[in-house]
Amino acid sequence: MSVQERKQRERAERERLIVTTARELAEQQGWDAVTTRRLAERIEYSQPVLYSHFRGKREIIGAVALEGATEMAAAVRAATAAADGPRARVTALARAYLDFAARNPAVYDALFELDGGLAFAHEDTPQPLRDAFAALLESLGEVAGDGVHPGMFTEVFWAALHGLATLTRAGRLPPEDAERRVELLVDRLAVI
Amino acid sequence: MSVQERKQRERAERERLIVTTARELAEQQGWDAVTTRRLAERIEYSQPVLYSHFRGKREIIGAVALEGATEMAAAVRAATAAADGPRARVTALARAYLDFAARNPAVYDALFELDGGLAFAHEDTPQPLRDAFAALLESLGEVAGDGVHPGMFTEVFWAALHGLATLTRAGRLPPEDAERRVELLVDRLAVI
DNA sequence: GCTCGACCCTAGCATTGCTAGGCAATCGAG
DNA sequence: CTCGATTGCCTAGCAATGCTAGGGTCGAGC
Structure with a gap:
């Protein structure tokens, strides 16, 4: 054997x-x-x-995406764990997310821009993807505000981060004001 | 002749x-x-x-994107013009934007997902693109809040809409709560 | 009516993702 | 130790892609 x-x-x-x-x-x-x-x-x-x-190129992209999701979840958790208080955690989360996207553009593409044949928001969504969302939820849920479903709040915040990440990297947004945009996002969206 | x-x-x-x-x-x-x-x-x-x-396929995509930008600007302006008050205008804008993205996925892709060889946030950005951003700015600028640059506020709001649009269409977000997400976004981001 | 040039088509190139078929090395049974 | 079978890998090839070269045709202008 x-x-x-x-x-x-x-x-x-x-x-x-x-x-x-x-x-x-x-x-x-x-x-x-x-x-x-x-x-x-x-x-x-x-x-x-x-x-x-692998069945084909798509599945290879998918495999890279899953690997990336695990890393991103870890990066987000590490950043939020080192921060004190809800506000600092959310800011750290946003920075960590955008930082990951900027430092690993290909992985970020595999996750969100390319077709890796992965199922999202489904019952058969792979664990790494669920866990990455969970990592966001852990810190964002506590600032959703009264009467707002934590999951939905996380979705909206995530979408905003995703928009900033992709538009910035595609040259659609000038990179200089990145930090100020993050601050605005956190200030307005999060209920401290 | x-x-x-x-x-x-x-x-x-x-x-x-x-x-x-x-x-x-x-x-x-x-x-x-x-x-x-x-x-x-x-x-x-x-x-x-x-x-x-055209020089190649890229330029054809770019041409579709420019056409789409003009239409999108018109759609946004039409929606905001029919609304009373800043809050209604911003809500109408968000709905119109997401509606356009949902109804014209290929055009939206040409604009933001694919490489159409277009320059953004540059001095040589084509007029239709500048105008589309201007259409957003017209209604969003008035709810940026004190001390916040209207242009930057528009960028952030736009990024959030873009994130919602792409993640929803890619199946990354469940489509049911779309309307509630818009409300949350407007409630939190806009200063009425 | 003739010549010349603009215009457009046929044919082909290199590259892509993917697959068929065969060859060789290794394993298990006698 | 030998021999058939199975596993594992490579060579070669297919259809489809974006793009280009070269020639042929038709109409404009004298």
Whole structure:
């Protein structure tokens, strides 16, 4: 049985290699540069190997997205845990979110801009995505205000952050006032 | 000279035909289905004709985006003009914006999700885009609140709307609570 | 009526995601 | 140890994509 175990382990390692390599390539040169050929070359296997791990390119994007969701949840939790009081927590959360999006544009794209074949707001939504939303909810729920459903408040706040992240990165918003925009958002939306 | 004029007119008409056909096709079957071959077939010309009007597919997307920006500006202005008082105006604006995005997903994608080769927040930003932002600014500027720059307030409000629009359409947010989310956004962000 | 130029089409290129088919190495049974 | 079977991988290829080169045709202007 040990042989099978070793093979299984090697397969799992190679799958991780594929995902991390796809992510690296995407961060370096953008998702357009992540072709199955280039990806195969980088992992030093032939193209069909990719398809023995994933149904297609979409699933690879999806895998990067899930990895990113876990990291983002961790980043948000780390930032809010280090802050004192609801207001500081929300501000830290917003900064951490936007910071993550700015530092990992390819991962952020995999999560929200590209089609990774992931189900959102469904019963079959993958755990990392649920958990990322939960991480937001933990700090945002406490500033939703009376009579406002915490989940819905989190959705709206999240949407605002998402809008800022994407519009800023796409050059639709000048990057200078980023910090002031965050302050305005927190001041107005959160009920302290 | 009349011959040249006629030719020029026909060229202009054909260019409009390309843009409206691309838009139709995108609305019907999504932008992925808008290939140069299919588009050429629909307008009953060969592919190279497209390239005598536009540098490439990107520019066609950009043309659809510009058309969409003009329409969106008109839709927003029409909605706000019919509303009484700042609060009603902002609510109407938000609804009109989200409604436009929901009813014209392909156009909205051309504007904000796809690369149409357009410059934003620049000195060489095309007029329709500037005007669309101006349409938002007209109604949002009056509820920015004291000490808050109207332009920046508009950016934040716009980003929030953009986030709601994209996340809702991508299935990231459940569509049921759309109206309540708008109310929350207006209540909190706008200073009446 | 003729010539020349604008106009547009056929054909092709490189690249993309994905798949079929075969080859070789490894495993299990005798 | 041998031999058939299975697993795992690669070479080669397909259809579709955006885009371009080159030639042929038709009409304008003298």
